[in-house]
Amino acid sequence: MAREYKTKSAPIKTTSNLGAMLKGIVWSYVWTAVIFMIAALLFTYTSFDMKNIPVITVITTLTSVFIAGFITARAASSKGWIWGMIAGGIYALILCFINIFTKRPLVFNRQMWTLWLMALGGGALGGMLGINAKR
Numbered sequence: 001m002a003r004e005y006k007t008k009s010a011p012i013k014t015t016s017n018l019g020a021m022l023k024g025i026v027w028s029y030v031w032t033a034v035i036f037m038i039a040a041l042l043f044t045y046t047s048f049d050m051k052n053i054p055v056i057t058v059i060t061t062l063t064s065v066f067i068a069g070f071i072t073a074r075a076a077s078s079k080g081w082i083w084g085m086i087a088g089g090i091y092a093l094i095l096c097f098i099n100i101f102t103k104r105p106l107v108f109n110r111q112m113w114t115l116w117l118m119a120l121g122g123g124a125l126g127g128m129l130g131i132n133a134k135r
Helices: 014-045 050-074 080-101 110-131
Strands: none
Touching: 014 050, 014 080, 050 080, 050 110, 080 110
16 A cells, blocks of 8 residues: 655745735835936036936836835746836836826837846846845
8 A cells, every 4th residue: 555645835826926026126116216307407507518417217117126126036946037027117117107198109219128138138148136135
């Protein structure tokens, strides 16, 4: 007579992952708003050159999606890079919706592809580091 062994597998906590993703995306947009406000103050009250806007935008986007991926992956049990990439993708998707709601046509040009590559890559990197930085 064969003996049956019961094994416990770790349950997948999608609700806590989704809550962490929401938290990560909110914090990433808070970071974006703060950096853009500081940049606006610099442009207004100093002789900061306007040609630096694209550089500030790229750095802000990369750090924002990194934050979203990092916070999201800290709550994940595995595959932090995927959770981070999803968080970065949602960040970029929200930016696309904002673009549509401001009555601009959604054009998939070089800037749009760059945004998506930065969002997915930065989110994945944040996820890789976030999964290893668990509390």
